[in-house]
Each structure stands twice: as structure tokens, then as C-alpha cells.
Amino acid sequence: MTRSPNKDVLFGLYDDETKILSAVNKARAAHLDIYDVFSPFPVHGMEDAMGFTESRIHQAGFVYGLIGTLTAFLGMTWVFTSDWPIIFGGKPYWAVPAFIPVTFELTVLFASIGMVVTFYTICGMGPGIINPTLHDRITDDKFCLAFDVTDVSDDEKAKFKAFLETSGAEEIDQKHI
């Protein structure tokens, strides 16, 4: 299933992460509206340059983990104190130390699965999903700075193009995705 954002995108390809990093900084300083930046590996400093806020995925992970902890601990408590109490080895029904391993494992399991599912969902990815890409070399060795030119005036577009040219893009192209 192809998920198309249905946009016209003007993009420039750079051959080094330092070049695109300075281009992004300049574009933001010039108040140009960046559509997205694509790179073959995480470029350090890009999140600051793009003005991203910190990802909150770890906060979601904490909540999922907590759900796991409670599911395991309260579940075992319910089973062994009210649903079917059995004495094992003379221990009390509510044998808290013996519940720790399973509680720990389910905490990790819930947090991991929850975070991974969240990650793919918010990124719009998943098995069978195809997101259109701008250029095949973006996952290889090119760094791409893209501007959304769907409904912009020719003046504006020329401004984007001029910016890409002056900031060192070695290839400039437009594509409908």
C-alpha cells in the first residue's frame, strides 16, 4: 500500500552531512519553510538545526512499562490470593519476592512492544506500507533538503531554487510524491 502525501516537492541533494547541516541552518535563518530533510544515517545536530523538540517516545515507553508491571503483579496477586490460592513450598499465598522475575519481564516486554508499535505508527511505517522517496541515493550517500512547492507562487519557488543552488546542492530536482 503506497501512502502518498500528494505534494510537489523541490529538493536538493548534498554530498556531505556538514554541507546539509549548514544549509539547514541558513534556510532556517532565512525563514524558509523546510518540508523535510532526508539522510542515509542520523546526522548529529540535525534535530537542533531543524528545531525539533525532544522525542517523547521514552515517556510513552514508561507508561507501557508501568502497564506491564501492574498487569503482571496484580494479575499474579489476583490468581494466587483470590482466584485459586495454592500453597507452594510453605510460602504465603501472596509471595511477593517470587513475583519479581515475572513482573520484571512483563515490564520490559510491554515497554518494548509498546514503544516499537508507537514508533512505526507515528512515523507512518509498517509491514506492507510504501512511502514514496525522492531519490534512490538518499539511503546511500546523499543528503536531501526538501521544500514543499505544491501551491506556491513561481517567485517563492525561484527563491527556494536559488537557495539550494547557493547552499551547495549538487543536484536539484522537483518531484510529485
Place this chain on the structure above:
Amino acid sequence: MSGHISPIREPLITGAKTYHQITEDICGPTERTPSVAWMIAFILAVTGLAVYVFCVTWTIWVGIGSWNLNRTINWGWDITNFVWWVGIGHAGTLISAILLLFRQKWRTGVNRAAEAMTIFAVICAGQFPLIHMGRLWLGFFIFPYPNTRGPLWVNFNSPLLWDVFAISTYFTVSLLFWYTGLVPDFATVRDRASGFRRKMYDFLAFGWTGSAKHWQRWESLSLILAGLSTPLVLSVHTIVSFDFATSVIPGWHTTIFPPYFVAGAIFSGFAMVQTLMIITRKVLNLQDYITLEHIDSMNKVILATGSIVGVAYLTELFISWYSGYIYEQFAFYNRLMGPYFWSYIGMMACNVISPQIFWSKNLRKNITVTFAMSIFINIGMWFERFVIIASTLARDYLPSSWSYYSATWVEVGLFVGTLGLFSTCFMIFTRVAPVVAIAEIKSILKNAGDQYVGMKNALKHDHKHESVKTNGGDAH
């Protein structure tokens, strides 16, 4: 992206690679027709897998009596193999998670393959408790699901049940962690492919685009998964050791077991990583990414964990004597002098004495020695589990029920068969997925590539080359 370059670090990527060359080198093996050597090895691996299928079928058809287990020795090769395989898995998580938290850059060359090893090793490990049940088709009874028998629940106080949770969580989390790391690299392969392969990698890549926001989340996710995997990997072998330590069998009922098992697991896992990496780097021509520096680093881990294991063995002996408890004393006397003395000697020789050669840097960087050592350690760690299980059970409290155990061809076949299962999975992996984490290698290139790091070393050590021009990247 220049970061801090330490002048004393050896380069981790050699051959003055560019980003594009890294892509070419690492995607190459998935795109070429396999070599004759690979084909022959694959046929061997699949033959091993066939042995496995045959022996499992035999066990189920004839019954568990086709094994030589008896009332005294009710755990033998099966549980030995289980613990051995789980232990091997631990190195993958250690490399991918703990070394990520410690910011060890050399992990990037080997983490992908080591994580794959973890997953396949855990698959192999999981076979044994399942087959050991005898009635395999009732295996789902181990999960606490609402059933029509009451519902009658599983015993949450039992370490064997903790094991079920530990192993299945470990497998799931390792798989998620590994696959999340693979997605950007599958996208790299996808964007080079056409036809059917394009379709296949379109599916595997999950629609990855390389967007800056996605990378930011991806890094955050990887870090948290590493943070979760670190205590997880320690918990898994701890819980495996509880299978023994919470019992009341002399020789098993000891508090040293959890740390001792974890150290042993990392030790054996690194040995298996060495075995695999030495072959893989040669066959797939990845010597520029998995360098002698990597092998040296892993040998240091082997030396450290091997010594911890050695201290644990000696501590066990001392404590059994010092305890003044005759059954405990006998258990250890029996390990050294009893019917299975040969496995104790094998264990001591392979695990404690032989890794000490790695104090020498030359031997740590010697491929042949490392490969031979990795095989020794794999054998030694198998012996360790056999010593703990079989020699302890063979001599219990009642001399009238003392017994001896040796495996039947079915049990040997199951072990050899899991080696086949493991190799088959690993060889398919090397054909389908990039064996080295492409994106991660690219992100450390300017900190660890020899044209950046090596240049400084060359200038420092050899003034004749001072005129060599520094290229790109070094300036910023």
C-alpha cells in the same frame, strides 16, 4: 559531525571508504549470486537441519525413552544444550545494548551479526525444553491463559515458569531491537534493487524514508531499547541459573550462580561471535569493517569474562570445603574425582586456562589463534553445563540410586541438528540482510575511518609522510 578524535584509537574502518563504497561493500553480498563455498556450506547446514527434524520426529514418534535419561539423571544433554544456546545468545545483546550505552564504537562493525546470532541461538535454545516435555503438542500449557480446567493457573512461583517468561521476553525484545536497526538498511538495499527484490525489500523496509524526524525517533527508540535490554539480558541468565540455584540439590543450591552464569554466558557468546565473524568477514570480504581491532576488543572481553568464570569455579570449590557441609563437599569432590571427571577437566582447561593466552596482544590479534580459542571455549562452556547438570545428578543423596548417563544417538543428533538449524538461519541472514549495520558504520566513519584517524597516526608515527594531503572531512 567531526566529534572528538582520540589519537590513541586505532581506526575501525579501513580502506579509506566513502559513504557510497560502504553501501556497495555491505549490500554486495545480498546482490551477488552466492559463491560455491557458500553453496557447499549451505548444503551442509541444511543437512544438519534435516538431522534435527529427523531426531525430533523420532523423539516424538518413539517417545522420550529414545533418550538415555533415567529417574536419577532426568536432565542431560537436552538441558545442557538449552543453557549452552541461551548463553551464546547473550553476547549479541551485550554488544548491541550494553556497548551502546558505554559508547563503544567498535560495536557497530559486529552488532548486526551478533544480534542475529542471539535470535537464532535463542530459537535453538527454545527447542530443548519444548522437546523435553515429551508431549510437545501440550506445550502451550506453559502459558497462563484462561482455560477450561478451572481455570487452573501455572505456578508463578516456579523458576521454570520464570524461565518461560524470561526466554520469550528476551526473544521478542531482541527481535524488535534487531529489526528496528535493520529497517533503514533494508531501505538502502531496497533503493538499489529492482523487480522482485525491490518488492521484497519494499515490504521488509516498512516504508522507511530517512526523514530527519524519523531518525530522531529511531535514535531515541534504539537508546531506550538498549536501556531495557541491558537489565533484560542480565535477568535472563540469572533466571536460567535459578532453575538450578533455587533447588535443594548440593552443587546447585548456591548464591554464586546468577553472576557466574551471566559471566559464563557472555564468555561463551563472545566465543561464538568470534567463530562466526572470522568466517563471515573472510567469506563476505568485510575485513575493512570487522578489523583486527574488533577481534582484539572481543578477545579482551573473552579474557575478562573467562577470568571471572575461573574465579567463580575456584570460589565454588573453596565455599564447598569451607561450608563444612558434607553433601556440598561431596558434590564438588565428585565433580573433580567422580565418573564425569573428564568433563570437569575439559571445562577447566578450555574455560580457565586457555583464555589466559589472551594477555598477549599478538595472540589477541592472531586470527588463527582466535578461531581455535573460540572453538575451545564453545566446547568448554558446553562441558561446564554438562558438569553442573549430569555429574551432580548422577550422585544424589541415596547411593542406591546412583547412576551413569551417556547420550543416545538421538540426543547427539538433536544437538548436532540445532547446529544445523542455527547455521541455516545464519546463512540465510547473510544473503538477505546487510551483515554490518550500514547506517551506523556511516555515522562513525568520520570518527573511526582510517583516512581520518589513520592520518593522524601516520603523521605522529612517521614524519616521512607529513606531506600526504589530508582529504575532506579531516578539516572540520
